[in-house]
Amino acid sequence: MREICVEASRAYRVQVGSGLLARAGEAIALAHSPCRAAIVSDSNVWPIYGEKLVNSLKSAGFNPVFFVFPAGEASKTGETYLTLLNFLAENRLTRADLLVALGGGVVGDVCGFAAATYLRGVEYVQLATTVLAAVDSSVGGKTAIDLPAGKNLAGAFWQPSLVIADCDALATLPPAVFRDGCAEIIKYALLYDAPLFALLEQTGLDFPREEVIARCVEWKRRAVQADEFDRGERMKLNLGHTLGHGVEARSGFAISHGCAVAIGMALICEISAAKNWCDASVFQKTKNLLEQFGFSTACPFPASALAEAALSDKKRRGGMVSLIVPREIGRCDIVPTPVDGLLPLLRLALHG
Ligand code: NAD
Ligand code: GLY
Numbered sequence: 001m002r003e004i005c006v007e008a009s010r011a012y013r014v015q016v017g018s019g020l021l022a023r024a025g026e027a028i029a030l031a032h033s034p035c036r037a038a039i040v041s042d043s044n045v046w047p048i049y050g051e052k053l054v055n056s057l058k059s060a061g062f063n064p065v066f067f068v069f070p071a072g073e074a075s076k077t078g079e080t081y082l083t084l085l086n087f088l089a090e091n092r093l094t095r096a097d098l099l100v101a102l103g104g105g106v107v108g109d110v111c112g113f114a115a116a117t118y119l120r121g122v123e124y125v126q127l128a129t130t131v132l133a134a135v136d137s138s139v140g141g142k143t144a145i146d147l148p149a150g151k152n153l154a155g156a157f158w159q160p161s162l163v164i165a166d167c168d169a170l171a172t173l174p175p176a177v178f179r180d181g182c183a184e185i186i187k188y189a190l191l192y193d194a195p196l197f198a199l200l201e202q203t204g205l206d207f208p209r210e211e212v213i214a215r216c217v218e219w220k221r222r223a224v225q226a227d228e229f230d231r232g233e234r235m236k237l238n239l240g241h242t243l244g245h246g247v248e249a250r251s252g253f254a255i256s257h258g259c260a261v262a263i264g265m266a267l268i269c270e271i272s273a274a275k276n277w278c279d280a281s282v283f284q285k286t287k288n289l290l291e292q293f294g295f296s297t298a299c300p301f302p303a304s305a306l307a308e309a310a311l312s313d314k315k316r317r318g319g320m321v322s323l324i325v326p327r328e329i330g331r332c333d334i335v336p337t338p339v340d341g342l343l344p345l346l347r348l349a350l351h352g
Contacts, residue, residue, distance in 0.1 A: 002214040006139065006221045008228050010159040014139055014221070016214040020166035021052055021127065025060030028125055031162040032098050034061030038088055040111035041102040042071040045129050048172055053102055053127065062098075065091050069110075073253070076106050076146045078154070084114045095119045098161075104130035104177075105137035109155070112143030116158030123161040130173060131181025132258070134165035135188070135216035136237075140224040150312070151245075157229060165217075167209040179205070180258025182293050187239050187265065188216045190286055194330035197289065204292050236332055239324040240265030243346075246310030250301050262295035267349050272325045274348040277335075282326050302352025307343040 001017030015027060028037070037057050041050060046068045057064045067087045069075045088099075099122060101111035108126050115124035126138035144155030170178060182205065189197035196215055200207055226233040244264030247255055255263075269283040287297045299306065311321065321342060323335045337345070 002210060004214060004217050004221050006159070006224060008141060008159050008224055009157075010141075010161065012159060012161050012163065014163040014165070014217050016134065016165045016167065016217060017210055018166065018168050020164050021049055021169060022056055024053055024127060024164055024166075025056035025058070025062060027164060028057070028062070028098070028100070028162060029060040031125065032123055035063070036091070036093055036097040037062040037064045037100050038091065038093055038097070039064055039066040039100045039102055040084065040107055040114070041066065041068050042075070042104075042107050043068060044071040045103040045107065049102060049129065049169060053100070057100070064100075071106070073106055073146070073151075076110055076144075076151075078145055078147070080110055081114060081145045084110065085118055088114065088118050093118070093122065095122050097122060099124035100127060101125070101138075101160075102127045102129065104128070104133045108133055108137050109142075109144050109152070112141070112158055112160065113145055113155055115160075116143050116156035121158065124158075126160045126163045128163065128165040129169040131170060131178055131213070132184055133181075134167075134170070134213050135181065136184045136220065138163045138165065139217055139220045140234075141228070142230075165213055167213065170209060176256065179294055180256050183240070183258035183261040183265070183290075183295065185212060185216055186286075186289055186293065187237070187261065188219045189289075190265065190269075190326055190329060191236055191239050191324075191332050192219045192222075192330055194328075197285075197329050201285075201289055201292070205294070232334075235322055235334055236324050238322070239326075239332055240268060242310050242321060242323065243267050243306065246306045246308075247299060247301065249312065250305055250309040255300075259295060262290045262293075263297060263299050266290055266297035267299055267346070268323065269326055270349040271345050272327075275345070278326045278328060282329055285329060286326070299350055301350075303343060303346035303350040304352050306350065307346050311339055311342060 128134040128138040141159035144152035147153040244261035248260035273283040
């Protein structure tokens with residue numbers, strides 16, 4: 001097991017390893033004294049891991065109750081959030097009690113936002129069961145729900161008290177969901193870590209789970225500690241995401257988040273190579289690695305449609321959008337770009 005300590009507005013440990021869910025109660029008891037624990041999970045994860053977690057929490061002296069909602073992004077709504085708040089109130093959870101998110105990023109985001117706002121804030125623990133949750137969403141305290149106008153439009157920064165990523169849980173992921181999270185791993189490698197990039201080139205999808213996930217969490221820790229509230233360094237974690245969100249939105253969400261981010265990363269590398277912001281080999285190596293992981297790197301939309309979709313992204317600030325551009329494998333910069341400069345850039349890589 002590897003442990004990373006995040007020193008943010010709340011300090012907490014991130015544990016990455018095997019067999020951790022069965023021992024979660026013990027670990028949680030070290031972070032929070034035994035109390036009522038409201039487990040929040042989804043309809044796919046709960047039947048596989050719910051009983052194991054309940055038994056572990058009870059053995060450690062916690063009194064668990066559970067709230068399970070239908071799996072998927074469609075549940076990340078105000079309705080699910082309010083139903084959860086009512087569940088907590090009806091079960092008379094107090095500020096001395098605890099929420100426990102058991103699932104991927106959707107569960108973590110909804111549970112975290114409820115924790116941030118119920119009784120003006122209660123502690124919560126993240127038990128990450130997807131690759132994306134393990135390397136990204138469970139760490140750093142961004143919590144959110146979607147609104148009809150867009151994704152993650154209501155939320156709060158609220159750090160967890162403990163994060164546990166049990167690598168064994170990744171074995172039950174549908175292959176497409178597993179791969180989706182790998183786009184974030186490739187993102188960390190391109191952003192910060194050339195040796196990790198080289199390791200992934202050697203292993204492809206068979207990368208050593210614990211080592212690679214812990215390494216990504218370490219990069220996330222550094223970004224969060226440098227810039228907890230996402231005004232500078234942390235924005236680099238959006239590498240591939242501004243264009244990726246455009247691809248996702250333009251496809252009506254038929255293209256998954258990870259697949260869209262993969263296309264976004266390939267595009268920004270191609271644009272950066274065309275602008276001489278980086279060597280052409282950065283584009284070629286990134287494209288090859290993404291394709292080795294099974295991602296398509298071809299953008300199915302013309303430049304004009306993608307520019308329009310990408311600019312409705314909430315990362316647009318005033319007349320500027322912050323593009324994260326690669327300089328070399330393992331080093332990227334934030335390049336503030338005027339909104340009307342995006343289409344000409346996209347035309348360096350796409351027709352239309
Ligand atoms: P998800 O939570 O929807 O999980 C994907 C699917 O896998 C779901 O059907 C889920 O039920 C299933 N699943 C989860 N764990 C499983 C397991 N171990 N075995 C079998 N099935 C399992 O999706 P995700 O990709 O984990 O997260 C995406 C969400 O995360 C989005 O809403 C996104 O906005 C959010 N996100 C948040 C942050 C943040 O910093 N808070 C960062 C990135 C993404
Ligand atoms: N997922 C990007 C961040 O946490 O800032």
